Amino acid sequence: MRINEHPILDFQRGEEITFFFDGQEIKGYAGETIAAALHAAGVRVLGHSPEKHRPRGLFCAIGNCSSCLMIVDGEPNVRICVEKVKQGMQVETQQGKGCLR
Amino acid sequence: MPALKEIEVLIIGGGPAGLCAAAAAADLGAGVLIIERDDKLGGQLVKQTHKFFGSRKQYAGERGYQIGNLLIEQCSTKAKVEVWSGTTALGIYEDGVVTAEKNGQHLKIKPQKIIIATGASEKMITFPNNDMPGIYGAGAVQTLMNVHGIVPGQRVLMIGAGNIGLIVSYQLLQAGVDVAAIIEAAPTIGGYLVHASKIRRAGVPILTSHTIKEAYGGESVEGAIICQLDENWQPIPGSEEDLKVDVICLAVGLSPLTELCFQADCQMNYIPELSGHVPLRNDYLETTRPGLYVAGDVSGVEEASSAMVEGRLAGISAAYSLAYGKDVAPKLQAEALAELSELRAGPAGQKTMQGLKKLMEKGGAGC
Numbered sequence: 001m002r003i004n005e006h007p008i009l010d011f012q013r014g015e016e017i018t019f020f021f022d023g024q025e026i027k028g029y030a031g032e033t034i035a036a037a038l039h040a041a042g043v044r045v046l047g048h049s050p051e052k053h054r055p056r057g058l059f060c061a062i063g064n065c066s067s068c069l070m071i072v073d074g075e076p077n078v079r080i081c082v083e084k085v086k087q088g089m090q091v092e093t094q095q096g097k098g099c100l101r
Numbered sequence: 102m103p104a105l106k107e108i109e110v111l112i113i114g115g116g117p118a119g120l121c122a123a124a125a126a127a128d129l130g131a132g133v134l135i136i137e138r139d140d141k142l143g144g145q146l147v148k149q150t151h152k153f154f155g156s157r158k159q160y161a162g163e164r165g166y167q168i169g170n171l172l173i174e175q176c177s178t179k180a181k182v183e184v185w186s187g188t189t190a191l192g193i194y195e196d197g198v199v200t201a202e203k204n205g206q207h208l209k210i211k212p213q214k215i216i217i218a219t220g221a222s223e224k225m226i227t228f229p230n231n232d233m234p235g236i237y238g239a240g241a242v243q244t245l246m247n248v249h250g251i252v253p254g255q256r257v258l259m260i261g262a263g264n265i266g267l268i269v270s271y272q273l274l275q276a277g278v279d280v281a282a283i284i285e286a287a288p289t290i291g292g293y294l295v296h297a298s299k300i301r302r303a304g305v306p307i308l309t310s311h312t313i314k315e316a317y318g319g320e321s322v323e324g325a326i327i328c329q330l331d332e333n334w335q336p337i338p339g340s341e342e343d344l345k346v347d348v349i350c351l352a353v354g355l356s357p358l359t360e361l362c363f364q365a366d367c368q369m370n371y372i373p374e375l376s377g378h379v380p381l382r383n384d385y386l387e388t389t390r391p392g393l394y395v396a397g398d399v400s401g402v403e404e405a406s407s408a409m410v411e412g413r414l415a416g417i418s419a420a421y422s423l424a425y426g427k428d429v430a431p432k433l434q435a436e437a438l439a440e441l442s443e444l445r446a447g448p449a450g451q452k453t454m455q456g457l458k459k460l461m462e463k464g465g466a467g468c
Contacts, residue, residue: 003250003276008150008164011250036249044234044321055320057234061241063138064222064358067232081241082139 002040019089034080034091035061035068046070046080050096070094104209108134108183110419111199111212113190113361116144117405118397118412119218120172125416125433126216127181129426133416134210135182136201138189142176143169144220146405148243150275151268154293158440159406166247168405190219193365193393214392214419217362218412221355221376221398226260229315235322239269239352246276254348258325259283262307264292264404266352270300273350281344284311284327286334293449313349314341322347355402362399365390370463374456375401381460385418385434386411394419401460403453410440 003011014030021038028037035058038046046068047056059067063082072078073090076098080091110126112119115137123133141147149165160168176182188203199210223238225231237245237253239261245251257278259270262285270280283300288310290297297307314326314336329340356377363369367380367388379401380388387394396415397408414437421430445453 001252003246003252006250007275009247009250013250032249036245036251039245039253040249040251046234049232054232055234056232057321058237058241058245060223060238061244065238081244084140 001042017085017087019085019087019091021091022093028085030085030087032085033061034070034072034078034083034085034089037085038080038091047093048095069098071098076100105198106134106208106210108132108210108212109423110134110214110216110416111136111210112216112218112416113199114144114218114220114397114399115139115142115184115186116218116220116397116408117146117168117172118220118399118408118415119144119216120176121409121412122216122218122394122396122416122419123182123412124172124175124179125413126420126425127176127179127416129417129420129430131181131420131423131425133179133182134185134212135176136185136188136190136210138187140187142173142184142186145240145243146172148240148247149268149405150247150272153406159409159444161406165405172409190361193361197392213423214394215365216394216396216412216415216419217365217399218395218397218408218415219358219361219399221357221402223351224354224356224376226313226351226353228313230317230322233316233318233322234320235318235347236316236349236351239265239350242269242348242350243272246272246278252276252278253350254322254346255279256281256346257348257350258313258327258344258346259350259352260313261285261352261354262287262290262292262297262309263352263354264296266350267292267296267300267307269350269352270305271296271303274300274303274305278348280305281346282327283307284313285309286312286330288332312336316349322349325349355398357399357402359399362388362393362395365393367393367395370460372401372456372460372463374452374459377402379460381463384438386415387418387422392419392422401453401456407441407444407453410437410444413437414441 045055061081071092109132112135146169191200201208310330329337362380394415396411
């Protein structure tokens with residue numbers, strides 16, 4: 001959910017764009033990360049661990065922890081908490097450790 | 102871009118420590134390059150909406166993100182400071198070459214002096230299901246909320262009543278999110294009472310001698326079982342309470358991001374009071390690897406105010422070692438050292454002082 005009124009901050013959002021998450025169209029704003037846009041759309045489960053298949057979510061949000069790896073425009077293991085959304089981007093949940101195509 | 106970028110002072114990390122180091126070194130005449138992995142400078146200041154305490158010299162009274170903007174502006178006006186953002190340092194080699202990545206490109210830098218100001222990362226604690234979606238580090242909640250304007254959920258359990266736990270709880274309330282409780286394993290609140298009072302006035306209970314027993318839920322957090330601890334930090338049977346929350350926020354401390362220090366073969370010591378492994382260094386923040394300095398949380402977790410002064414001290418020292426500012430540098434170093442002592446003189450600084458003492462004792466005469 002997005003904050004629209006805040007006592008201190010005034011959020012300057014970029015241009016509205018659309019991207020795809022596992023084929024589903026999602027709205028975001030230019031300048032924000034993929035993780036932020038997914039969160040705003042209510043997506044909290046970002047993948048499953050390779051061995052025990054436990055759900056994985058956002059944890060550090062600054063590119064430290066690797067809990068949020070996804071396939072972005074065909075490239076696996078992208079840290080979506082630091083990767084910015086772009087118009088038409090294809091974001092997919094990753095199975096296993098990912099492989100380069 | 103040349104195959105090998107030569108520079109007098111390379112600063113790794115563009116947060117409060119790195120920015121102050123850059124400004125100080127450039128003011129004395131040294132050529133500076135800052136590399137920062139994020140697209141924006143400012144480090145974690147960008148998400149701090151609270152007003153800082155301390156003295157005017159460390160921008161007390163200003164909000165964190167405003168201080169960040171001020172420091173960025175200060176650096177941007179200096180011709181001697183070059184900034185590569187979106188650039189991640191990868192390695193420091195024996196011959197002094199530092200490698201980095203930017204937009205998939207492999208870059209090589211040959212600095213005469215290096216200042217590592219990489220900051221810290223969040224600590225984790227152990228409890229069943231601590232890996233579930235809906236469990237965030239406090240910094241992540243701040244990033245979502247204060248940078249992107251997105252709430253992490255509807256109802257939060259905050260773990261840790263240090264300053265970060267208290268401040269982030271208050272920020273959650275400001276963003277319209279319900280905070281079920283703040284729990285703290287220690288018998289007392291660790292953060293400043295002025296923050297704690299604000300939270301309590303808003304009706305949020307702060308439960309000391311409490312811990313989390315487990316998180317539960319299907320694919321993401323639906324609740325948490327908390328319990329009370331006795332004077333030996335053992336759970337008291339029957340004291341369990343079930344809190345329906347969809348977010349668990351961990352504010353259980355930070356640990357220094359020292360990978361580059363280890364890799365550069367700096368002598369490291371484990372000092373709990375400084376929150377983990379930290380490099381041994383002299384008063385002027387030079388490590389056991391000559392020409393390599395540290396500043397800010399990477400040298401021991403403290404607050405942004407001391408990180409800024411440490412940055413300035415490291416910047417002055419690095420420039421001075423390159424023969425810049427011969428007349429003024431010793432005086433500036435003494436001023437920075439005095440400011441650090443002043444900042445650490447209060448009760449909150451005691452832990453740091455003990456840690457530094459321990460670090461020096463462990464280090465022996467080598468430094």
